[in-house]
Amino acid sequence: MCGGFIVAYSSSKIDTKSSKTRQLISHLFYSLGRITSYVLIGVASGILGSVIAFSQTSMGYFYFFIGIFMILMGFSLMGKIRFLTSLESSLATNSFVKKIFSSLLHSKSIYSFYGLGMLNGFLPCGLVYFFAVSAAASESAFWGGVTMLVFGLSTMPALLGFGYIVGFLKGSNFREIMIKLASIDIILYGIYMSYLGYMSAISGIK
Secondary structure, three states, X not given: OHHHHHHHHHHHOOOOOOOHHHXXXXXXXXXXXXXXXXXXXXXXXXXXXXXXXXXXXXXXXXXHHHHHXXXXXXXXXXXXXXXXXXXXXXXXXXXXXXXHHHHHHHOOOOHHXXXXXXXXXXXXXXXXXXXXXXXXXXXXXXXXXXXHHHHHHHHHHHHHHHHHXXXXXXXXXXXXXXXXXXHHHXXXXXXXXXXXXXXXXXXXXX
């Protein structure tokens, strides 16, 4: 999902002939918008966690199903199933999301990158769900926000780098290779997360 957004705005909104500073600022605004959404999700999750008591068993089930979600995402990115395609299609056909996305994508304002980042931050993502559950486990709005802030900052270097090389990926097989590798990584991490969730749930039941 993040990669698709970056390809979309880098291809249509960023002129490769513009200065490196302008390109960097555009990518930074996008990342800051995304992190803003993550922090808001973290704060909301922390508040929810302070109201609802999560047992070890329920947390284990959360992690288990998020792991399954990530495995499905990985296979979908590889083109083996239509799970992610169907999910993205349902969002893309939503008139409200479609209108906002189209408006931001065609805007020439530097602040439109921030808006695109915020929109991306609220869209479905297995990793975001995982850290949102971790934020809920903190049982604090402050620490929930900090958890998601750290997550967002940790993803910045990779996504900034990806944004810069999108131009070089056009018409090459490199993008396909990277998607395959990312898919395998997501599947393996999903299996690991499901395993941890299963073990945690079993331990909580005993």
